[in-house]
Amino acid sequence: MTKDNIDSVDSAKNFCTVSGRPLVIGTGTGTKWQWLKKGRPIEERNKPIQELIDQLLLALNNGYYHIDTAEIYTTHPEVAEAVKQSGIKREDLWITSKYNPYRQVTAAEAIKSTLAELQTDYLDLYLIHAPFFEDEASYSIEMAWKEIIEAKKQGKIRYIGVSNFSIPNLERIFKAFEPEFYPVVNQIEFHAYLQNQSAGITDYCKKRNILLEAYAPLTPLFRIQSGEADTEGDPLRKILPALSDKYQKTDSQILLRYALQKGYLPITTSSKVQRIRETLAIYEFELSADDVALIDKQGSTFHFRSFFNSNFD
Ligand code: NDP
Numbered sequence: 001m002t003k004d005n006i007d008s009v010d011s012a013k014n015f016c017t018v019s020g021r022p023l024v025i026g027t028g029t030g031t032k033w034q035w036l037k038k039g040r041p042i043e044e045r046n047k048p049i050q051e052l053i054d055q056l057l058l059a060l061n062n063g064y065y066h067i068d069t070a071e072i073y074t075t076h077p078e079v080a081e082a083v084k085q086s087g088i089k090r091e092d093l094w095i096t097s098k099y100n101p102y103r104q105v106t107a108a109e110a111i112k113s114t115l116a117e118l119q120t121d122y123l124d125l126y127l128i129h130a131p132f133f134e135d136e137a138s139y140s141i142e143m144a145w146k147e148i149i150e151a152k153k154q155g156k157i158r159y160i161g162v163s164n165f166s167i168p169n170l171e172r173i174f175k176a177f178e179p180e181f182y183p184v185v186n187q188i189e190f191h192a193y194l195q196n197q198s199a200g201i202t203d204y205c206k207k208r209n210i211l212l213e214a215y216a217p218l219t220p221l222f223r224i225q226s227g228e229a230d231t232e233g234d235p236l237r238k239i240l241p242a243l244s245d246k247y248q249k250t251d252s253q254i255l256l257r258y259a260l261q262k263g264y265l266p267i268t269t270s271s272k273v274q275r276i277r278e279t280l281a282i283y284e285f286e287l288s289a290d291d292v293a294l295i296d297k298q299g300s301t302f303h304f305r306s307f308f309n310s311n312f313d
Contacts, residue, residue: 037075097127194304
């Protein structure tokens with residue numbers, strides 16, 4: 001994959017490069033792994049999960065160079081091990097991690113342990129994982145952001161951002177800090193059944209030049225249980241077979257490409273080599289504007305949120 005075949009609609013095109021290559025779709029290490037570790041007996045929780053190391057190696061060996069992790073996932077050791085085994089130079093990778101504000105640890109302390117666990121001197125991107133912590137901790141978004149800025153000044157973080165932030169959350173940062181230290185990324189849930197995680201967030205981030213990252217972009221394919229969609233059936237199922245036929249692409253490629261063309265950089269995962277290759281190939285085709293509008297329209301007839309339900313709905 002080269003810079004040349006990233007077309008004009010792709011959101012990360014002008015964001016930054018990783019060793020001369022544009023930032024592309026990321027491979028995640030959360031959700032499933034976090035719960036898998038939590039479900040283990042206490043004495044086994046710190047043991048790295050070999051299956052995740054293998055999955056990361058599969059992704060790295062097949063062309064991924066963007067890894068998404070977080071303190072709360074407890075998957076830093078697996079990332080460190082996979083990077084080591086891959087033999088890929090640190091500067092050829094993009095590693096994102098996130099501050100877990102629910103723990104009684106400040107952002108400065110968290111950054112220190114994150115770097116140690118990841119066995120790296122710096123993070124490419126560091127996000128506040130979610131803004132919903134202030135009721136539980138005597139620690140504010142502004143306090144955390146100040147420490148994150150400090151770590152950036154010290155060269156421990158290249159880019160700073162947030163996750164699951166709404167417009168009012170973002171405006172607090174804009175009000176309290178200089179433009180040089182505004183967030184450059186907001187990682188939020190995005191798919192056809194959740195086109196705005198919070199009111200107006202998509203347009204607002206685009207206007208403010210904040211790169212949107214989409215987590216859970218394949219939700220319509222596997223998170224909707226039968227009976228949850230309307231009585232006519234899951235609305236995207238009615239159009240995906242025809243789109244798949246038209247573009248000669250899989251359902252997941254259509255949905256990931258849709259996220260990209262909506263201006264989001266998707267974060268996704270797969271344990272299957274065929275799906276990993278298909279995912280990276282989404283840079284090689286383009287949906288027509290009419291088909292993007294069709295997915296928008298079908299998707300907006302059904303609402304589904306996978307994460308942070310009690311905080312948003
Ligand atoms: P996706 O919605 O992309 O789901 C990935 C899952 O989809 C995998 O389990 C994969 O299974 C399955 N899949 C892939 N292709 C297909 C297909 N063609 N048909 C059916 N299923 C398919 O993303 P995730 O929910 O995994 O989220 C990605 C990452 O985003 C997380 O790992 C985490 O890093 C981040 N995240 C961030 C959050 C935040 O608050 N900031 C919250 C949630 C996630 P298989 O292995 O079988 O291919």
